Amino acid sequence: MRRPDPTAPAKRPRDPRIDAFRGLALVMIFVDHVPGNPYEHFTLRNFGFSDAAESFFVMSGIAAGLAYSGRFLPGALARDGLWAAVRPVWGRAWTLYLSQLFLTVWAIAIFAWGASTFDLPGLLTKINLRQVFENTGAALVGIPALTHQLGYVNILPAYSVLLLCTPLALVIGLRRPLALAALAAGLWFAAGLWRLNLPNYPNPGGWFFNPLAWQAVFVTGLLIGLRLREGARLVPVSRRLFWLAVGYLVLVIAWMKIDPLGHWLNHQLSLLGKAGAPFHLISHDKTFLALPRLLHVLAMVYVISCLPAVTAAAASALAAPLRLMGRQGLLVFCTGTLISLAFQVAMAARPGEAWLAWGLPPLGIAGMLAAAALGDAARARRRPQAAAAGATPHGIAAE
Template sequence: MQSPDQKPARRPRDPRIDAFRGLALVTIFVNHVPGNPYEALTIRNFGFSDAAEAFFIMSGVAAGIAYGGRFQPERVAKDGYWPAISPMWNRAWTLYLTQLFLTLWAIAIYCAGAQFFAVPDLLETINLRQLFANTQATLIGIPALTHQLGYVNILPAYCVLLLAAPLAIAIGVRKPLWLLAGSVALWFAAGVWRLNLPNYPNPGGWFFNPIAWQLIFVVGLLTGIALRRGERFVPRSNGLFALCAGFLLFVLAWRYVPGFGAFLNSQMARLGGLGVPFNIVSHDKTFLAAPRLLHVLALAYVLSCMPSVLRASGSAFAAPLRLLGRQGLLVFSAGTILSLLSNVAMEASREATVLQLTLPIIGVVIMLIVAGLAETLGRRKAAPSYASTPDTTVGTGGIVARAG
C-alpha cells in the first residue's frame, strides 16, 4: 500500500503517440520543401491521406488522454468544470500566439527574400498578395485568423478544435457514441452545405476546415479517453483488421494500377452527377472527403493493432522521433520557419537541385537540436517511461501524454 507521503508512480507513456507525432512533423516539413526527392517516401504517396490527417488524429488522442480525466463525473462534482476547461483554453491561446508569431515571420522571410535576393515574385506567393494589395483588410484578417498564409495554416484549425474540445470531452466521457454520431453528422453537413469559416478578405473558407476536420480530431479524442481507462475505443477484431488492411491495399491499387484509378474516379464523378454529396465522391482536402477520411482511419486502426508497431515505436531506433513528438509545438514552429527559409533559398538560388537534396536533411537535424535543447533546458522531472506492451501501455490508470 502506498503511503500518503509517496507520490503516485508515473504511468508509462504510449511510445506510438510521440513517435508518430514526431514522424508527422518530419513529414510535414519535408512536404513543405517542394521538389525534394524525399517527398516520394512520405505517406501521401501511398494513399489518399497525408501527415496532416495523422497530426489531427494524434492531437485528438493526446488531448483525450491529457484532459479526459478532468471531465470524469467524480472530478467535475469535486472541482467543477473550470479546472477542466481552463488548461485547454490556455493551450488554445498558446496556439493562437504561435500562429501570429509564425505568420509575422513568414511575412518577414518572404519580404527579405524579395528585397535582398531580388525575387519580387515571392510577394505573389503563399497568399501574400492581399497583404500588399489590400493591406487594411488583410491586417484585420490575420489576427482574426481568417487570412492564413501557405505553410502557416494548420494551427488555426487546431486552435478552434481545442476551444470546442471541453464540450466534446464532456459528452465523450459519458456518451461516446453520441459524440461520434454528432461529429459524423456535422462532417456530413459541412460537405452538403459547404459549411466553413470565412477566409476574409479572400473569398472561400479555411484550407483546413475545422467543421469537417473535427471528425478525425473527435475520433482521436474518443480513442484517448478510452485509452485513459485502459480500454480501446474500437476493439480489436480480426475481421475489421482484414477489412482495413484490404482497403489500404485497394487504395494503393487505386493510385498506381494503370486505368484502375481513372475508372474509379470516373464512377465517383458519375455518382456526383447523380447528386451524391461531393465530400463522399471526391478527394477534397478542405472538407476531408470520404476517401481521405477512410484511408487515415483504416491506417490508424491497422497500426494500432500491430504489436510490432508498439515495439518499434519504443525502440532506440525511434528515439529521435519520440524526442520530436514530445516537443511537438516547438518542433512544428521550427519546422515551419525552416521550410519558409528553404523555399526562399531555392527561389533565390541557381543551385536549387543541390538545395533540394540538402535542405530537408539540414532542417531535420536542426529540428532535433531544437527539441534536444528544449528538453535539456526545461527538464524538471524524470525522463518519461515508455510502455513496451499493450498491457503496460494502458495499465490501470491509462497513458501519459502531452496535448501539443
Template sequence: MRDTVSAVPAELTAPLAPERDLRLDVLRGLALVTIYINHVPGTVFERFTSRNFGFSDAAEAFVVMSGIAAGLAYSAQFRKPALWPAVARVWGRAWTLYLVHVTITFMAIAIAAGAAQYFGLYGMIQRNNLAPLFRNPLEVLVGLPTLGHQIGYFNILPLYITLLLATPLIFPLALRAPWLLIAGSVCLWALAGQFRLNLPAYPNPGGWFFNPLSWQLIFIIGLCTGIAMRDGRRLVPVRAGLVWACGLFLLFVLAWMKLPAVGSGGRAVLGQLRDWGLPFYLTGFDKTFVSLPRLLHVLALFYLLSAVPLVRKVCASGVMQPLALMGRHALPVFALGSVLCILMQAFKLGLPPSMGLDVAVIAGGLLAQWALARTRDWSAAHRRRLAQ
C-alpha cells in the same frame, strides 16, 4: 497548406517512462518530418512522403493524434466536479497556440519580405497567399490576427485552436456517450459538406482551407480514442475481420495511387457515382471538407497501426527515438519547421536546382528541429534534477 501538424498538450512533453507506449510520439515525429519535406516543395524527397501512397496525408494524421493527445491529457480533469479548472486548462492551451500561430506567421512574412527586398526574390511575396497582404495591407492586417486570413502552410493551428475552444463543450458527452457524440459529429460533417458550410475568410472571399466544421469529425474520433486509452481500453476493439478489411483497403488505395489502370478505374467508378447524384464529399478527394475517401483512409490506417503488435515494438526500438523525441516536443518543433520551410523556399527560389541543394535544405532543416527537441528535453531533465 498541403500537410500540416498540430500541437501537443504540455503534459505530454515530459520525458517518457520506459513502459510508456511510444506509438503516438513516434508517429507524430514521423508526421513532422513528412510535413517539413512537403512544405519545401520541389525537392526529390517530396516523392517519398505519405501523400504519394494514400488518399490522406499528415494533416489528417495529426488532427487524429491531436484529438488522442487531448483525450489523454484532459479527460481526468473533466471527470472532477469542478469543471472550470479543466476548461481553463484547455482554453489556456488554445491561447498558447494562438500566440505561437501569430508569431510564426509574422516571422514568415518577414522572411518573404526580406527575400524580396534584399535579394530580389519577388516570387516569395506572390506565393503562399501573401500577395493580398501587399495589395491590400490594411484589411489583411485585420484578417491575420483574427484568423480570417491564413497564409499557406500556416493554417493548421487556427483549426486546432478552434477545436480546442469547442472541446469543453463536447467533453462531457465524450466521457459519457462517445458513440452518440461521434454520430452527431458525422451529421455535422455531412451537413458541412452538403451545404458547403465553413467559417468565413477575411478579407478574401471563401472559407478556411481546413474547415473546422468538417475536420471536427477526425478530431472527435481521436478525442474519444484518447479517453478510452486513458481508461486502459480501446474505443474500437481489435477484430480479425476488421484488421483484414483495413489492411486490404489500404493495399487497394496504394494500388490506386501507383497503378494507372487501378487508379483510372477507381476514378471512373467515382465519376459514375457523381453522375448518379452522390455529392462531392462522398465521391471526391476534397481536403477542405475531408471527403469520404480521405476520411476512410486515415481511419483505416490508424486502426491498423493500433491493432498490429509489431508497430508498438518498432516504435519502442532505439532507432525510432529521434522521431519520438521530435514528437514529444511537437509544438516548438512544428513552429521552427514552419518558419524554416519559408526560409528554405527562398533558397530553392534563389539558387539553381540541384540534388545537393535538396539535401541541404531538407537535412539542415530536420537537423535543426531535432536539435531544438533535444535541447528542450535536456533542459526539462536539468530542471527536474535541480528540483530534487
C-alpha cells in the same frame, strides 16, 4: 505542499506510438512544406489519399483525450470545479493562437526579405501573401482574426478552434461516447453537404483546414485517447475488420499507382456525382475531408493499432529521435515551419542548385531535432519545480 490524492489513478507511462507517430508526422509535414526536394516522393501523401496532416490531427486528439480528460471526471469536477478543467485546455488553445501569429509574422518577414535580397518580387505573391502587400489594411484585420491564413502556416488555426471545443467534447465523450461520435459524424456530413466553413477575409471562400470537417479526425483521436486512459481500445481487434482495412489501404495504393485502375475508379466516382451523390462522398477534397481521405486515415490508424510489432518499433532506440520530436510537438512544428519557409526562399533564389534540394531537408530535420532536445531539457528542469509546487503532471502533454 499538496498531499497526493489517494483516489487518483496511478500515472500512466507514455504510449511510445503516440510520440513516435506524431514525430513522424511532423517530419513528413516539414518535407512536404519544402516543394521540389526528392524526399517528398516518400511521404505519406504518395501512398494514400490522406497525408501527414490527418495523422497529426488524430495524434493531437489522442493526446488531448489523455492529457485533459481526467479533469472532467465527476469526482474531479466536484473537487476542483469546471473552470479548473477548462482552463488548461483553453490555455493551450491560446498558446496555439499566439504561435500562429508568431509564425505568420515571421513568414511575411522571411518572404519579404527574400524578395528584396534576391530581387524576387514574385515571392510577395506566394503563399497567399498578395493581400498582405497589396491590400494591407484588410489583411492586418484578417491575420489576428484568423480569417487570412498563409500557405504552409494554416494548420494551427483549426487545431486551436478544435481545442476551444474540446471541453464540451470531453464532457459528452466521457458520458456518452457514441453520442459524441454521432455528433462528429453528423457535423462532418453537414459541412460537406452544405459547404459549411469558417470565413476567409479578405479572400473569398473558407479555411483550407475546415474545422467543421476536420473535427471528425480530431474527435476520433479524442475518443481513442479516452479509451486508452481506461486501458481499453475504442474499436476491438477483429480479424475481419483488420483485413478489410488492409484491403482498403492496398486498394488505395493501387488506385494511385496503376493509372488505368485509377482512371476507372475515378470515373465511377464521377458517375456517382452525376447521379446526385454529395461531392464530399465521392471526391478527394482535402478542405472538407472527403470520405475516401477519411476512410484512409481511419483504416491506417486501425491497422497500425492492431500490430504489436508497431508498438515495439515505436519504443525502440531507432525511434527515439521521433519520440523526442513528438514530445515537443508544438515547438518542433513551429521550428520546422520557419525552416521550411526559409528553405523555400533559398531554393527560389538558387533554382539550379540541385544540392540544395538534397541537402536542405536533412539540415532542417536536424534543426527540428535540436529544438526538441532543447525543449525536452527545459521541461526536465521545470519538472522538479512543478512537483515541489504540488502540480500533478499528466502522462502525456497535449502538444
